[in-house]
Amino acid sequence: MNKMNLTYEDTESGVNLTRHKSYFNETASDYLSVQRKTADIESLIATIQKKDTGINPYMIMHCATLLKEAVITKLSAGNSVDVFGLGTFYLIAYPQKDDESKTKISVNFTPSKEARDAVAGVDISVMQTENTDPVITELKNLYTQKTGNELSAGYSVRISGIRLRIAGDESTAGIFFAPCKEDGTYDLTGTGWIQVKESAIETNKPAALSFFLPSGVTAGTYRLIIKTAAGAAGSRINKTLVRSGVYADIVTVA
Secondary structure, three states: OOOOOOOOOOOOOOEEEEEEOOOOOOOOOOEEEEEOOOOOHHHHHHHHHOOOOOOOHHHHHHHHHHHHHHHHHHHHOOOOEEOOOOEEEEEEEEEOOOOOOOEEEEEEEEEOHHHHHHHOOOOEEEEEEOOOOOEEEEEEEOOOOEEOOEEOOOOEEEEEEEOOOOOOOOOOOEEEEEEEOOOOOEOOOOOOOEEEOHHHEEEEEOOEEEEEOOOOOOOEEEEEEEEEOEOOOOOOEOOOOOEEEEOOOOEEEO
8 A cells, every 4th residue: 555656457357266176075065266356455446436536546545544554553452443344353362382371363354244245246257177187397318417308218207397296006097108109199098008106206296206217118209198196286195086197298219
């Protein structure tokens, strides 16, 4: 607040939602997260100006600053504060974990019925499903120390990306090299795929995997596939889902 060189721009309407799958059990409901679009004081002033009130926007900013300072003053005095009937700031207290003899004071906010009713009819602009599949962003040939899509048979490789950690039943989870044609097509059924099992992986982290190429991965072209039952954050095992990701480029082994 109290910014200089103010520009008053309104925000767009509608909300974007992302659907997240719950993996606690097979019957657990999915949950949604809302992409936040924050309306700051300049946006609020732009909304007020649409009503053509004739009030100088800088005077509105000045009054808003005074109201903010008054709210802070009341909170610092230990008061709860009703903010224009939109909700209430109130104090909460709890002992510190490292020293229960000390008490920490913080603040929460409870929206009013009027505020909750205001969002009940908001339009949903976008509804998308969360992507939790492994994503390979880079390969490095640890024999030649070069990044790219050319690997050396019998030597080690490092894969970089996100959500990569391998976990789960080795009958379904692992790193796979699928022989492919020059156009990248390969057998989608898994026939002929060469697997790098979890026990053979030297580095097994969400952002990095490293391992020696199996003896079955001889000179030729391959598609690189990751299959894992690790959660998207890499710290737990999903009992109901194996996630998979295919590297976008063709891998050449020499």
